[in-house]
Amino acid sequence: xxxxxxxxxxxxxxxxxxxxxxxCTGTACGTALNTNATSTAGDIVGTGGILGCWANTAxxxxxxxxxxxxDVNVDLAPLGSSCATPTNGLGxxxxxxxxxxxxxxxxxxxxxxxxxINDSIAHDCDIGxxxxxxxxxxxxxxxxxxxxxxxxxxxxxxxxxxxxxxxxVRNPGTCNFANSGGSCAGAASVLTLSxxxxxxNTIPVNGTxxxxxxxxxxRVARCRAATRLSSLHRLRCDRDRNAETW
Numbered sequence: 410x411x412x413x414x415x416x417x418x419x420x421x422x423x424x425x426x427x428x429x430x431x432x433c434t435g436t437a438c439g440t441a442l443n444t445n446a447t448s449t450a451g452d453i454v455g456t457g458g459i460l461g462c463w464a465n466t467a468x469x470x471x472x473x474x475x476x477x478x479x480d481v482n483v484d485l486a487p488l489g490s491s492c493a494t495p496t497n498g499l500g501x502x503x504x505x506x507x508x509x510x511x512x513x514x515x516x517x518x519x520x521x522x523x524x525x526i527n528d529s530i531a532h533d534c535d536i537g538x539x540x541x542x543x544x545x546x547x548x549x550x551x552x553x554x555x556x557x558x559x560x561x562x563x564x565x566x567x568x569x570x571x572x573x574x575x576x577x578v579r580n581p582g583t584c585n586f587a588n589s590g591g592s593c594a595g596a597a598s599v600l601t602l603s604x605x606x607x608x609x610n611t612i613p614v615n616g617t618x619x620x621x622x623x624x625x626x627x628r629v630a631r632c633r634a635a636t637r638l639s640s641l642h643r644l645r646c647d648r649d650r651n652a653e654t655w
Contacts (some may be wrong), residue, residue: 411435417443418453426457426481433461436493439459442467444500455480456506460491463621466510467499473501486512489526498534505529517558520548521565528552536587540600549574550600556580563587564599575604585609607636 411434418424424442430439441463442453453476466483478499481572485496497515499505501524510517517531521541525548531537537558540548547587548571555561559582564571566589573596578585584593585608586600596602602616611618 410437410645412438414439414443415441418463424453426453426455428456430458430460432488433463434437434488436462436487436490438463440465440467452476453481457483458482458484458619460484461488462494463494464494465497465593467502475637476502477506478502478508479506482506482511483508483517485510485514486531496598498531505552520550520571525549525551526553530554531554531561532557535559539563539565541565548572548600550576552576554579557582557609559583560587560593561585562599564589565589570601572599573600573606575606577607579607579609 410432415431416424423574433441441459444453444467453467457480459481460483463485466480466485469614481499483498483650485492485498492514496513497519498510498513498517499508500519503521504525504527506527506529508518508526510529510531511533513534513642515534515579515581516536516538516560517534518526518529518538519539520526521539525536528551530553532554535558537555537560538550538553539553540550540562550562550572551574553576555576556579561578561581562573562585564587577598586594586596586598588599589593596608596613597616602613605612
């Protein structure tokens with residue numbers, strides 16, 4: 410289709426995509442899958458695809474027991490001319506499993522309704538994953554690759570309730586993590602790290618970096634630690650990343 414909305418699911422309605430693809434061939438379509446989330450919402454099961462300039466791929470209202478979505482490929486790159494309106498990926502599902510979401514001008518995945526994300530990929534969006542701290546814990550992101558987004562993960566509320574577990578976060582345009590105000594922040598101030606995570610060139614285990622630092626970092630550290638050096642020389646160690654070995 411070239412404009413408008415596509416599928417609207419009623420209460421208790423499950424959608425089996427069965428290898429079908431929902432495509433927007435125009436530059437400004439509306440909603441691909443309207444889930445009408447209530448306490449009796451149905452689930453969406455792939456394998457299936459959602460392609461093109463969808464303003465909203467599959468939004469879920471933050472109410473009731475939100476549906477789940479499994480085995481879906483979402484690529485919001487235009488199928489023809491450039492998209493005329495902003496595009497967004499998957500909304501606040503209860504659980505998202507094995508989803509690949511890419512090329513949204515907004516977010517790849519909005520998990521700010523405290524839904525969980527498992528074994529998925531979010532790449533080349535403005536925001537890879539939006540999370541939120543909600544009682545008791547918030548979003549749980551497990552076994553997921555978040556890469557090549559402007560901001561890879563943003564927490565929309567203060568606190569570190571959301572959890573990143575056994576996942577990879579790499580190659581941001583601006584920063585890997587941002588706080589509720591949109592400012593870049595360290596991982597520990599945005600969410601809780603659990604298991605073995607891969608964040609750029611670090612490998613924290615349960616939030617603690619255990620892999621040795623690079624040879625250059627070690628040289629600088631040894632240079633600064635040498636007590637016989639003057640304060641000026643120690644300052645040069647920080648400034649000159651080619652510090653000699655002591």
